[in-house]
Amino acid sequence: MAMNDGSEGSLGGAATKREDVSDGQARNGANMANCINIQAMCYGDVGLLLSIPGQGLGNSAISAVANPEQLKRFSKSWAAMAITEPNCGSDSSAITTSARKEGDFYVLNGEKIYVTSGERANAVVVWATLDKAIGKAAIKSFVVEKGTPGMEVVRLEKKMGIRASDTAAIVFTECKVPAENLLGSPDIDIKKGFGGVMETFDNTRPFVASMANGVAEAALERTKQLLEDKINLDYRTPINNVKSVEADLYRLEAEYEAARLLTLKAAWMADNRKPNSLDASICKAKAGRITNQLTLKCVDLCSSWIFI
Numbered sequence: 434m435a436m437n438d439g440s441e442g443s444l445g446g447a448a449t450k451r452e453d454v455s456d457g458q459a460r461n462g463a464n465m466a467n468c469i470n471i472q473a474m475c476y477g478d479v480g481l482l483l484s485i486p487g488q489g490l491g492n493s494a495i496s497a498v499a500n501p502e503q504l505k506r507f508s509k510s511w512a513a514m515a516i517t518e519p520n521c522g523s524d525s526s527a528i529t530t531s532a533r534k535e536g537d538f539y540v541l542n543g544e545k546i547y548v549t550s551g552e553r554a555n556a557v558v559v560w561a562t563l564d565k566a567i568g569k570a571a572i573k574s575f576v577v578e579k580g581t582p583g584m585e586v587v588r589l590e591k592k593m594g595i596r597a598s599d600t601a602a603i604v605f606t607e608c609k610v611p612a613e614n615l616l617g618s619p620d621i622d623i624k625k626g627f628g629g630v631m632e633t634f635d636n637t638r639p640f641v642a643s644m645a646n647g648v649a650e651a652a653l654e655r656t657k658q659l660l661e662d663k664i665n666l667d668y669r670t671p672i673n674n675v676k677s678v679e680a681d682l683y684r685l686e687a688e689y690e691a692a693r694l695l696t697l698k699a700a701w702m703a704d705n706r707k708p709n710s711l712d713a714s715i716c717k718a719k720a721g722r723i724t725n726q727l728t729l730k731c732v733d734l735c736s737s738w739i740f741i
Contacts, residue, residue: 462704464636468643468696475647477655480597482644489550490514490637491558494574497632498616507576513554514633515545515603525560525631526569530605532561537612539575541583541605551601552586555579559605563621571621574633576614583608631710636703638713642696642720649689649724656731657682663738678738685727692720 474482482488491512495503521527530543541561551557556578564571577584588602612619657664664679672680695716702709 459701460704461701464639464700464703465697468639468700471640471643472647472650472693475644477648477651478595479644479648480595483549483595483598484553486511486553489554490633491554491556491576493637493640494558494633495576495616497636498574500617503576503613503616507556510556510576510578511550511554512556512558512576513548513550513601515548515551515557515559517545517547519544519546526572528560528562528572529565530559530561531565532563532573532575532610532615534563534612535609538609539612539615541575541577541608541610544602544604546602547590548601548603549598551603552589552599557584557603558616567621573619574616575610576616577605577608577610578614581608581610635710635713638717639696639699639703642692642699642716645720645724646689646693646696649692649720649727652724652728652731653682653685653689656735659735660738678734681730681734685730688723689727692716692723695719 471482489512491514492510494514495507495510495512499507516525516528518528518530520529528543530541530545532539532541539561541559543561545551545557545559548557556576559575559577560572561575562571563573583606585604585606586601587604590600590602592600657666660678664676664682666679666682667675668683672683675683695712699709699712699716702712
């Protein structure tokens with residue numbers, strides 16, 4: 434089994450570019466390595482990873498869609514990702530931010546919210562439509578560099594957690610972006626739809642799942658430490674013959690392992706150029722949901738059993 438050390442890029446950047454697999458061997462490449470690294474860095478808290486320059490989701494968008502010249506030109510950028518809008522949430526195909534061609538520029542108008550690292554990053558990858566009437570096939574992504582006239586960070590969200598990373602709302606008003614900053618092909622391909630920009634999600638969803646897995650792993654291990662004098666985890670004993678707290682921990686561990694293995698599967702598929710849109714979506718949904726449930730249950734178990 435061949436192994437790629439992922440050294441050709443950062444966690445959020447060019448390392449997410451899939452290898453050209455042509456020799457028939459199975460590979461554990463950059464996507465797999467990134468998932469493992471991300472889970473380790475997000476052990477108990479995702480703030481550290483998200484605050485490190487160069488780890489923006491926009492870097493993954495550049496990796497997935499950019500042509501060779503753009504990959505080289507933006508290789509040193511810290512790029513945030515601007516997709517979500519106030520009126521359509523995360524329904525990427527319903528975005529209304531517009532881009533119209535004017536000579537050697539595209540002019541962007543619209544508002545984006547929940548942009549991770551939107552203030553600190555030195556560039557933002559903005560999803561906008563060239564023609565709303567055509568539908569999602571007209572959606573393209575544009576690299577807007579920090580300081581571009583017409584781009585304004587209008588608000589930073591006040592958050593309960595992940596405060597090491599900023600979350601911004603950005604408004605684009607007649608924002609002129611060089612035409613060469615449109616990622617990939619400017620042509621509208623009705624048959625292809627917006628599969629090119631959606632490859633970004635195929636790369637990044639396992640990464641987001643890995644963040645959740647890191648939090649879940651830490652919560653489980655800390656709970657076991659706090660309750661070590663109350664539990665005796667013996668995996669040979671049927672679950673119906675153990676304490677309720679032990680049974681709860683067994684179930685939480687099983688859910689965590691399912692999320693972790695689904696994530697690694699999606700990453701492996703990406704490294705081996707297998708279509709992974711479904712698997713990437715499943716692992717992100719599973720890991721996010723289970724981590725919320727798991728951490729809340731761990732708090733419940735500790736509060737109920739630690740003083741018994």
